[in-house]
Amino acid sequence: MPWRRRPGRRAAPCAHTIHKHVVLPWKASGRLDVFVQTWNPELARAMQRFWSPAALDVAPQNSSLRCPFPLNLCVRTMWALLGMKRGLNLRTQWARAGGHRHVTVLVMRHDVYWFSSLPPFL
Numbered sequence: 659m660p661w662r663r664r665p666g667r668r669a670a671p672c673a674h675t676i677h678k679h680v681v682l683p684w685k686a687s688g689r690l691d692v693f694v695q696t697w698n699p700e701l702a703r704a705m706q707r708f709w710s711p712a713a714l715d716v717a718p719q720n721s722s723l724r725c726p727f728p729l730n731l732c733v734r735t736m737w738a739l740l741g742m743k744r745g746l747n748l749r750t751q752w753a754r755a756g757g758h759r760h761v762t763v764l765v766m767r768h769d770v771y772w773f774s775s776l777p778p779f780l
Contacts, residue, residue, distance in 0.1 A: 669698075669701055669704070669705075669768065669769060670704075671771060672768060672769050672770055672771050672772075673705075673708055673709075673768065675771050675772040675773070676766070676768065676770070676772055677708075678772070678775075679772040679773075679774060679775045679776060680764070680766070680772060680775075680776045683775050683776065683777050683778060684764075684776075684778050686778075687778040688778075691711075691712040691749075691752070691758075691760070692709045692710070692711045692712060693711055693712055693713050693714075693715075693745055693748040693749050693752070694706075694709055694711045694713075694714045694715070694745070694748075694768065695714075695715040695716075695741050695742075695744045695745035695748060696714075696715070696716055696741075696768065697717060697718065697719045697737060697741060698716075699716050699717070699718050702714065702716040705768070712748075712749075712752050713748040713749070713751070713752050714748075715744050715745065715747075715748050717744075719737055723736045723737060723740070738767070742765050745765060746763070746765065749763060762778075762779060764776075
C-alpha cells in the first residue's frame with residue numbers, strides 16, 4: 659500500500675505497522691471495517707487512499723476547547739477524547755445507515771508504532 663512521505667512523515671511508518679500488526683490479523687479472521695477520525699486535514703487524502711475507510715471524519719483543531727487547568731496536556735487529552743468520540747460516532751452512524759453490527763470495536767491512535775501483533779479475540 660503506497661503512502662507518500664509527505665504530508666505526515668511519522669504517520670506513514672505508523673500506518674504500516676498498524677496495517678501489519680492489527681489490520682491484517684483481524685482481517686484474516688473475518689470482516690474488518692476501518693473508521694478514521696483525524697485533526698490533521700493535510701493527512702486526509704493519504705489516509706483515504708491508505709485505509710479506504712468505511713467513513714472518514716476530518717476537522718482542524720482550533721481554540722474552542724478550554725481546560726480548567728493551565729496545562730497543555732489537558733487540552734491534548736480533551737482533543738484525543740473528542741477524536742475518539744467522533745470516531746465512535748462515525749461507526750454508529752454507519753451501522754445505523756446500513757444495519758451493520760460489530761462484535762468488537764477497537765479504538766486507537768493512528769500515530770502509534772506497533773511492534774507486535776494484536777491477534778483477534780475469538
